[in-house]
Amino acid sequence: MNGATPLAGRVVRLGDDVNTDIVLAGEYLNMTDPDELALHLLERFEPPVADRIGQGTVLLAGRAFGGGSSREQAVLAIVARGVTALVAASFARIFFRNAVNLGLPAVECPDAWRDVADGDEVTIDLASGTLTRPVDGAVWSFPIPSPFVADLLAAGGLEEWTRQRLASLGSG
Amino acid sequence: MHRLWEVALSTTYRSDSRPAGLTTKILAGHGAGDAKPGALATVSCDLVMMNDVSGSLAMRAFERMGAVRVFDPERVVLVADHFVPAKDVRSAELVADLRRFAQRYGIEHYYELGRTEEAGIEHTLLPELGLIAPGSLIAGGDSHTCTYGAFGALGLGFGSTDIASALALGEVWVRMPETIRIEFVGQPGPWTAGKDLILAVLRQTGSSGAAYGALEFWGDVVDELSVDDRMALCNMAIESGAKSGICAPNAAVLEWLDARSVPRVDALVADEEGYDHVLRVDVDGLPPLVACPPDPAAVIAIDELPSGLRLDQVYVGNCSNGTLSDLRQLVAGLAGRRVARGTRLMVVPASNAIHRAAMTEGLIETLVMAGAVIVPPTCGACFGGHMGILGRGERALATTNRNFRGRMGHADSEVYLSNAAVAGASAAAGAIVDPRAS
Numbered sequence: 001m002n003g004a005t006p007l008a009g010r011v012v013r014l015g016d017d018v019n020t021d022i023v024l025a026g027e028y029l030n031m032t033d034p035d036e037l038a039l040h041l042l043e044r045f046e047p048p049v050a051d052r053i054g055q056g057t058v059l060l061a062g063r064a065f066g067g068g069s070s071r072e073q074a075v076l077a078i079v080a081r082g083v084t085a086l087v088a089a090s091f092a093r094i095f096f097r098n099a100v101n102l103g104l105p106a107v108e109c110p111d112a113w114r115d116v117a118d119g120d121e122v123t124i125d126l127a128s129g130t131l132t133r134p135v136d137g138a139v140w141s142f143p144i145p146s147p148f149v150a151d152l153l154a155a156g157g158l159e160e161w162t163r164q165r166l167a168s169l170g171s172g
Numbered sequence: 173m174h175r176l177w178e179v180a181l182s183t184t185y186r187s188d189s190r191p192a193g194l195t196t197k198i199l200a201g202h203g204a205g206d207a208k209p210g211a212l213a214t215v216s217c218d219l220v221m222m223n224d225v226s227g228s229l230a231m232r233a234f235e236r237m238g239a240v241r242v243f244d245p246e247r248v249v250l251v252a253d254h255f256v257p258a259k260d261v262r263s264a265e266l267v268a269d270l271r272r273f274a275q276r277y278g279i280e281h282y283y284e285l286g287r288t289e290e291a292g293i294e295h296t297l298l299p300e301l302g303l304i305a306p307g308s309l310i311a312g313g314d315s316h317t318c319t320y321g322a323f324g325a326l327g328l329g330f331g332s333t334d335i336a337s338a339l340a341l342g343e344v345w346v347r348m349p350e351t352i353r354i355e356f357v358g359q360p361g362p363w364t365a366g367k368d369l370i371l372a373v374l375r376q377t378g379s380s381g382a383a384y385g386a387l388e389f390w391g392d393v394v395d396e397l398s399v400d401d402r403m404a405l406c407n408m409a410i411e412s413g414a415k416s417g418i419c420a421p422n423a424a425v426l427e428w429l430d431a432r433s434v435p436r437v438d439a440l441v442a443d444e445e446g447y448d449h450v451l452r453v454d455v456d457g458l459p460p461l462v463a464c465p466p467d468p469a470a471v472i473a474i475d476e477l478p479s480g481l482r483l484d485q486v487y488v489g490n491c492s493n494g495t496l497s498d499l500r501q502l503v504a505g506l507a508g509r510r511v512a513r514g515t516r517l518m519v520v521p522a523s524n525a526i527h528r529a530a531m532t533e534g535l536i537e538t539l540v541m542a543g544a545v546i547v548p549p550t551c552g553a554c555f556g557g558h559m560g561i562l563g564r565g566e567r568a569l570a571t572t573n574r575n576f577r578g579r580m581g582h583a584d585s586e587v588y589l590s591n592a593a594v595a596g597a598s599a600a601a602g603a604i605v606d607p608r609a610s
């Protein structure tokens with residue numbers, strides 16, 4: 001996940017207050033296989049969107065995306081589906097952490113939530129903090145990730161970051 | 173056991189240079205120094221906790237990180253609570269994985285219903301075991317880790333990869349929160365409890381009004397609150413979008429800690445002026461409140477509800493309101509009546525200790541004779557796992573903390589949230605009713 005390469009994808013719009021119970025229902029938390037979890041992604045979201053989420057999707061949500069339960073299975077299912085990035089007017093704290101910890105870019109951009117339509121193709125450049133719609137050249141800006149979050153994303157997530165940290169400490 | 177507190181006691185913030193609340197002082201004392209709100213900091217953990225659901229992914233990530241030991245086996249707590257007693261083969265395997273992890277890494281603090289003498293829902297169990305000390309910082313693989321704020325401890329919820337990293341390194345990264353002093357004013361009316369105080373807060377903040385913030389509860393009513401009610405209060409802090417909720421230890425907490433030989437931290441004093449925001453919450457004469465589906469912050473007074481909301485199920489349990497106080501309130505709300513025909517009453521004491529105490533007091537017998545089903549201490553149906561799942565179109569009243577769409581079962585089922593006395597009166601009526609009127 002190199003911040004220098006813009007991410008590209010087609011937008012699937014969700015709503016405000018899409019909590020993790022909606023992203024992945026509790027009954028599936030006895031599963032551990034990401035591909036199996038991915039089959040149940042946003043299963044209960046109205047109107048149905050699950051069929052349109054796949055490789056190269058950018059999920060665009062409103063306020064408080066991912067509130068509620070800390071279940072990382074929700075983000076794991078999103079990643080397994082091939083989603084490129086998350087964009088939201090705002091994120092719930094744990095969900096945001098889970099995304100960047102799994103190497104999935106998550107950017108807060110209320111203007112994009114206001115303006116960008118379902119199905120739009122967009123590119124996201126983390127380094128410059130811009131989201132662009134190439135078809136008409138429209139550009140929205142968002143705060144660039146803090147250096148630590150950028151490091152995490154560059155490492156591919158917290159797992160690799162901690163692996164390097166343990167190696168440098170010379171202990172496991 | 174005492175070694176557990178060395179870090180908390182030695183690193184507690186002692187500077188009086190800048191007024192601050194408990195959250196800021198605890199973070200500062202655990203390595204954040206004087207980092208300002210919004211800045212990132214790395215803080216040490218006094219305790220790292222995970223359960224059968226968060227643990228399943230955390231254990232795998234931990235091993236992929238190349239870790240060969242946990243940072244301190246005495247400071248790791250594993251609780252099998254979500255899918256116990258094992259609901260199916262997969263659940264049995266999650267629990268077995270957790271048990272093996274405990275054995276492999278020499279973790280003594282492993283709790284599993286039926287297998288260990290003490291067991292129950294994590295956030296009820298840890299304080300009961302004397303594992304939560306004021307001033308300590310707990311990283312939990314569960315969003316309701318904020319419950320430990322009841323004891324003046326900072327409980328922060330995380331996902332599995334964060335927990336895996338914390339298991340390996342004994343630290344986590346945090347964004348320093350803006351702090352919000354919640355100033356309760358006045359005395360609530362009859363038939364209210366800790367649940368109604370936090371619902372009153374949520375009515376004002378909405379479900380994301382305190383996003384990324386840290387709540388601290390102040391006011392005479394908080395000083396007088398029982399431990400059980402304080403846990404109910406802090407438990408639902410996250411439902412405002414906050415990362416934590418905390419109150420300064422009061423006499424009831426100190427008595428609880430002394431009974432478990434948990435050292436006190438006398439230096440831990442919150443400064444009234446040390447907050448980024450203050451929110452006044454008037455609770456004078458507060459009536460019982462109800463949160464309407466599908467939002468824990470969609471709170472209204474019980475007498476504003478349309479009458480005749482028939483109930484298929486009443487569920488009393490979970491980490492916010494499954495305590496002995498709640499079971500007493502439930503029995504008071506039932507007031508000697510039987511559960512209405514056509515309504516199920518599921519009662520889930522949140523721990524073995526609570527179950528035992530409720531038996532000694534005769535509460536369990538009263539409840540069973542009234543027609544209740546007693547469910548063993550488990551997260552159960554609270555998160556839609558098992559033991560009381562709702563079908564299509566069913567409506568429930570629960571003392572739990574979330575009523576999101578489909579939370580307890582079918583996407584087209586409904587959950588209302590209330591205190592346990594309301595639950596008791598409503599179980600007897602078969603519909604949501606005001607205990608003051610029945």
Ligand code: SF4
Nearest residue numbers: 293490491551554555
């Ligand atoms: S009782 Fe419910 S809210 Fe509490 S830890 Fe268990 S699943 Fe989570």
